[in-house]
Amino acid sequence: MASKGFFTKSFLLYHRILHRNLSIGKLYRRTMSANLPRYPSQSTSPPSFDDISNKTLVIDMDEWLLKSHSTFPYFMLVALEGGGYLRGLLLLFSYLFLYSFASEELMLKVMVMFSFCGMKVDGFRLDRAVLPKYFLDNVGLEGFEVLKKGLKEAKGVVCVSRRVPRVMVDGFLRDYMGVKDIMGREIGMKYGFFSGVLMDWNEDKLAQKLEGVGGDVMAFGSCFGKYSQQHPFTEIYTTTEQEKKNWKTLQQDMYPNPLVFHDGRLAFTPTPMATLAMFVYLPLGIVLSVLRSLIFGLLPYRLSLPLGSLTGSRSCLVGQPPQYKTGANQAGGQLFVCNHRTLLDPIAISAGLNRPVTAVTYSLSRLSEIISPIQTARLTRNKEEDRRRMSTLLAFGDLVVCPEGTTCREKFLLRFSPLFAELTDNVVPVALNTRVDMFYGTSTSIFKFMDPFYFLMNPRPEYWVEFLEKVPTEGRSIDVANGIQRKIGEALGFELTVLTRKDKYMMLAGNEGIVKA
Numbered sequence: 089m090a091s092k093g094f095f096t097k098s099f100l101l102y103h104r105i106l107h108r109n110l111s112i113g114k115l116y117r118r119t120m121s122a123n124l125p126r127y128p129s130q131s132t133s134p135p136s137f138d139d140i141s142n143k144t145l146v147i148d149m150d151e152w153l154l155k156s157h158s159t160f161p162y163f164m165l166v167a168l169e170g171g172g173y174l175r176g177l178l179l180l181f182s183y184l185f186l187y188s189f190a191s192e193e194l195m196l197k198v199m200v201m202f203s204f205c206g207m208k209v210d211g212f213r214l215d216r217a218v219l220p221k222y223f224l225d226n227v228g229l230e231g232f233e234v235l236k237k238g239l240k241e242a243k244g245v246v247c248v249s250r251r252v253p254r255v256m257v258d259g260f261l262r263d264y265m266g267v268k269d270i271m272g273r274e275i276g277m278k279y280g281f282f283s284g285v286l287m288d289w290n291e292d293k294l295a296q297k298l299e300g301v302g303g304d305v306m307a308f309g310s311c312f313g314k315y316s317q318q319h320p321f322t323e324i325y326t327t328t329e330q331e332k333k334n335w336k337t338l339q340q341d342m343y344p345n346p347l348v349f350h351d352g353r354l355a356f357t358p359t360p361m362a363t364l365a366m367f368v369y370l371p372l373g374i375v376l377s378v379l380r381s382l383i384f385g386l387l388p389y390r391l392s393l394p395l396g397s398l399t400g401s402r403s404c405l406v407g408q409p410p411q412y413k414t415g416a417n418q419a420g421g422q423l424f425v426c427n428h429r430t431l432l433d434p435i436a437i438s439a440g441l442n443r444p445v446t447a448v449t450y451s452l453s454r455l456s457e458i459i460s461p462i463q464t465a466r467l468t469r470n471k472e473e474d475r476r477r478m479s480t481l482l483a484f485g486d487l488v489v490c491p492e493g494t495t496c497r498e499k500f501l502l503r504f505s506p507l508f509a510e511l512t513d514n515v516v517p518v519a520l521n522t523r524v525d526m527f528y529g530t531s532t533s534i535f536k537f538m539d540p541f542y543f544l545m546n547p548r549p550e551y552w553v554e555f556l557e558k559v560p561t562e563g564r565s566i567d568v569a570n571g572i573q574r575k576i577g578e579a580l581g582f583e584l585t586v587l588t589r590k591d592k593y594m595m596l597a598g599n600e601g602i603v604k605a
Contacts, residue, residue: 137241140237140306141243142304143242143304144242144245144304144305146248146308147246147308147309148248148307149249149252149257149309150249150252150309152234152327153231153247153265154223154226154228154231155228155332155333157329159252160183160358160359161359162256163199164179164358164363165214165218165219165222165354165358166204166256167179169214169218169351169354170203170214171203171206171207175202175203176367179202180364180367183195183198196251196286197286200275200284200285200286201284201286202284203284204284206281207281208280208281209280209281210280214256215255215257215258216259216263216596217259217349217350218351219256219259220259221350221352223264224260224340224343224347226337227338228336228338229337229338229339229342230336235247245267246271247271248294249272249273250273250289253274253286254270254271255274258270258272263345264345266344269297271294271297273286273288273289274287305321306324346583348498348587349497349591349596351531351532351533352528353531354527355527369547373527373547374545376400376544376545376547378541379399380396381459381540381544383395383399384439385461386461389439401544401549402549402550402551403436403552404553405554406552406554407556409441410422410441410555420484420485421445421486421487423482423512424437424487424518425491425515425517425572426489426517427576427582428492428493428496428502429495429496429522430522430530431529431530432529433490433520434447434462434490435461437518438461438488440518440555441486443486445487446463446486447487448464448466448477448481448487448488449464450466450467450469450493451536452464452466456540465477471507474507475511478507479511482511491504491505491508491569493505494592494593495530496592497528499580500582500585500587501573501577501580501583501584503573504569504572505569506564506565507565509561509565509569510561514558516558516559517555517556517559517572517576518555518556518576519580522543522549522551523550524543524546525548526547527542527546528543529542532592556576556579
């Protein structure tokens with residue numbers, strides 16, 4: 089009993105000390121935040137847009153455009169995608185340790201240090217390839233309407249980001265929001281690398297920019313510092329975190345530019361708790377990925393599909409798989425034409441048919457070819473040579489072709505190359521779709537051989553396969569390709585585009601602008 093009383097008193101003492109430290113930490117953060125210069129809340133009512141042709145809008149991206157106040161997910165994306173899992177783990181631990189007592193400014197500087205220190209400046213493309221998707225998912229409709237109105241009618245629009253460095257928001261604001269004047273805090277650079285040191289906010293630079301634009305200035309958001317004393321704004325509109333909880337999320341069909349391509353491995357928003365759950369799950373995910381690879385690679389489909397379902401992998405077959413049947417003038421197999429979701433597309437079709445097929449590829453790694461449970465054949469991107477190779481393969485059995493030439497994650501179909509329509513009159517369209525909940529199974533990185541393993545690493549990866557009716561190939565090959573693209577798009581509910589593989593890689597590399605869908 090004495091021992092029990094001792095442990096009880098010890099626990100209560102520990103609880104009081106912890107509660108006291110947390111209270112002190114919260115009080116310290118509030119005090120530090122109170123010392124930051126802020127604008128007075130002159131108006132929280134909706135802005136009046138009677139005539140803004142002679143006005144300049146200054147919009148705080150962090151506090152007006154985005155719904156959530158937290159910046160941790162964006163720094164975690166930079167750490168993971170640009171530096172790897174070890175850097176991401178260090179960032180997570182430092183954030184959890186400092187959260188209780190550190191000021192917002194200190195935490196921001198620490199996150200910048202762990203995310204950027206030692207990263208190359210040249211070739212940094214996360215602001216265009218990875219981050220825009222997560223920014224767009226966090227844009228509030230009410231805040232966006234102000235920006236949209238300003239871009240259309242105002243004399244000028246300046247977007248300001250005080251919490252997220254400019255190098256992280258530049259691509260998102262320019263390419264997807266249509267903003268040209270962007271101001272944000274800079275990160276120090278030395279010898280071609282980011283130093284990880286976050287520079288202070290430059291009030292004078294903002295003042296110079298506004299003086300150059302001219303006109304009355306309407307401000308949206310807060311935290312513009314001492315500039316309010318130098319140049320009083322005509323109108324100031326603010327909002328609170330509680331009010332933004334009731335804001336609607338900007339829907340994809342309202343994006344100024346469509347989000348067709350994006351890169352990165354994470355298929356979820358990496359909040360602190362979600363990121364922690366991912367790291368806890370990661371060892372199990374690696375085991376599941378290896379186990380599923382062995383199951384689908386070594387066992388026949390009648391065994392691998394039910395065993396795979398026991399591990400959480402799911403598959404859905406829609407429609408009746410066509411029986412092996414040759415065409416009237418074709419002595420070989422059937423040509424299956426599908427959209428491209430992951431490198432596992434031909435295997436999913438082979439499983440749906442319950443018979444082996446041959447898949448043609450452009451740039452498959454040697455490791456992927458070795459472990460593939462079906463036969464693969466490389467193409468050369470030379471039209472005549474590729475036609476000869478595919479005709480030869482088709483003469484000996486079924487062939488799977490992905491005429492998009494590359495994968496697309498979103499609900500869009502890229503332009504179909506028409507070469508397949510010149511090979512045979514025995515063409516069967518196949519509509520494919522996938523669902524992942526933690527990792528994307530596609531990438532434009534140099535480690536593309538890891539794509540199938542990442543897909544199988546998901547807790548519940550899902551493939552959806554639908555065999556459509558056979559399509560005649562009479563007429564021009566380009567018309568046949570467009571017709572099959574349209575048919576697959578209708579089956580999936582996807583939007584058709586004229587984008588190509590080259591457009592995808594050029595855009596995700598950051599050296600070419602947004603391509604209209």
